[in-house]
Amino acid sequence: MRTGAEGAFSILTLARAWRNRGAMGQAQLHIDLSALQANWTGLDAVSGAGVETAATVKANGYGLGAGAVATALANAGARRFFVAIAEEGVALRTALGPDLPIHVYGGHMQGDAAFISGANLIPMLNAPEQVQRHRAALPDHPYGVQLDTGMNRLGMEAPDWAALAPDLLAGPCQLVMSHLACADEPDHPMNAQQLAEFRRMTDGIAVARSLSATGGVLLGQEYHFDITRPGIGLYGGQPYAGARPVVRLSIPVIQTRDVRQGETVGYGNSFTAPRDMRLATIAAGYADGIHRALSGKATLWHGATACPLVGRVSMDLLTIDVSALQEAPQTLDLLCAHQGVDDIADQIGTIGYEILTSLGQRYSRIYI
Numbered sequence: 001m002r003t004g005a006e007g008a009f010s011i012l013t014l015a016r017a018w019r020n021r022g023a024m025g026q027a028q029l030h031i032d033l034s035a036l037q038a039n040w041t042g043l044d045a046v047s048g049a050g051v052e053t054a055a056t057v058k059a060n061g062y063g064l065g066a067g068a069v070a071t072a073l074a075n076a077g078a079r080r081f082f083v084a085i086a087e088e089g090v091a092l093r094t095a096l097g098p099d100l101p102i103h104v105y106g107g108h109m110q111g112d113a114a115f116i117s118g119a120n121l122i123p124m125l126n127a128p129e130q131v132q133r134h135r136a137a138l139p140d141h142p143y144g145v146q147l148d149t150g151m152n153r154l155g156m157e158a159p160d161w162a163a164l165a166p167d168l169l170a171g172p173c174q175l176v177m178s179h180l181a182c183a184d185e186p187d188h189p190m191n192a193q194q195l196a197e198f199r200r201m202t203d204g205i206a207v208a209r210s211l212s213a214t215g216g217v218l219l220g221q222e223y224h225f226d227i228t229r230p231g232i233g234l235y236g237g238q239p240y241a242g243a244r245p246v247v248r249l250s251i252p253v254i255q256t257r258d259v260r261q262g263e264t265v266g267y268g269n270s271f272t273a274p275r276d277m278r279l280a281t282i283a284a285g286y287a288d289g290i291h292r293a294l295s296g297k298a299t300l301w302h303g304a305t306a307c308p309l310v311g312r313v314s315m316d317l318l319t320i321d322v323s324a325l326q327e328a329p330q331t332l333d334l335l336c337a338h339q340g341v342d343d344i345a346d347q348i349g350t351i352g353y354e355i356l357t358s359l360g361q362r363y364s365r366i367y368i
């Protein structure tokens with residue numbers, strides 16, 4: 001046990017080592033902010049000059065870091081942001097500075113008033129109770145309204161809107177919005193149905209309107225209204241087929257070994273080597289958002305060479321067949337040019353959104 005001056009010295013040494021660490025044991029999530037900016041610019045170009053393209057940065061910027069993501073998007077031209085809950089808005093306000101509007105999809109919940117006024121957030125009021133709560137706590141503070149046009153998730157129902165609209169629209173109302181349930185299926189009749197309902201509820205109002213996230217932007221200009229609010233397309237996900245990939249996930253190899261035909265690998269002996277092979281054990285697992293359902297299914301990449309996962313996904317480790325490689329690799333990539341979030345999602349029956357937002361806190365996030 002070290003004490004006194006020696007202890008202080010070791011803390012300095014530790015701090016220096018931490019600052020200079022080469023991430024030899026920690027997986028690296030590379031986040032390409034210029035690709036993110038290009039995706040925003042690309043989606044912005046889909047709508048007309050009179051349409052403002054905002055950005056949805058909820059769930060910590062879909063797992064990539066809301067502050068860094070929103071700052072990069074603001075530099076690309078985004079002038080308005082959307083988050084899910086007030087706490088996210090407070091964190092974003094700190095990163096973004098005082099000026100740009102931040103909307104909260106979840107509206108005004110009990111206990112939010114200090115956050116909404118302190119961080120100057122715009123709650124999207126979803127129900128008559130939220131209107132009452134907002135008016136009672138912050139009578140002069142700006143708000144928006146979210147309408148339900150058929151998704152039955154968030155938003156004010158038509159009869160409530162009919163009753164409250166004159167009063168709400170006479171106050172400091174910044175935006176009236178709704179959300180599409182099936183926008184990633186362009187031919188789905190629900191799209192036109194919700195569009196008609198949104199128009200029926202809002203045509204003629206003097207307040208700005210918004211209906212579309214990524215999918216709606218791609219449905220065509222009648223879905224754009226005044227403001228669009230894409231999320232997933234910015235981060236490189238479907239349904240924005242033209243998106244540039246934003247994330248690369250490189251996982252360090254801890255050790256390699258040769259196994260003989262007939263030897264078993266990992267928990268449950270779930271993999272038996274069908275021939276002699278070379279395996280690499282790499283430093284990430286289900287605690288890092290690599291779903292255990294990928295056991296026996298995932299593919300890692302070394303340059304252009306595919307290396308299959310063998311056996312189960314463990315909490316902190318994966319075992320990979322690297323027999324195809326000439327030399328022992330230093331890292332293997334799970335997300336790269338050859339394999340995006342949607343490719344991984346397809347392997348386990350989920351969506352790119354879930355893969356992105358599951359990316360864990362143990363990665364070092366490196367912004368390019």
Ligand SMILES: *Cc1c(COP(=O)(O)O)cnc(C)c1O
Nearest residue numbers: 056105179213214229230231232
């Ligand atoms: C998440 C969300 C968005 C962004 O949707 P993407 O499909 O990621 O573009 C927009 N509006 C609402 C209400 C949302 O919940």
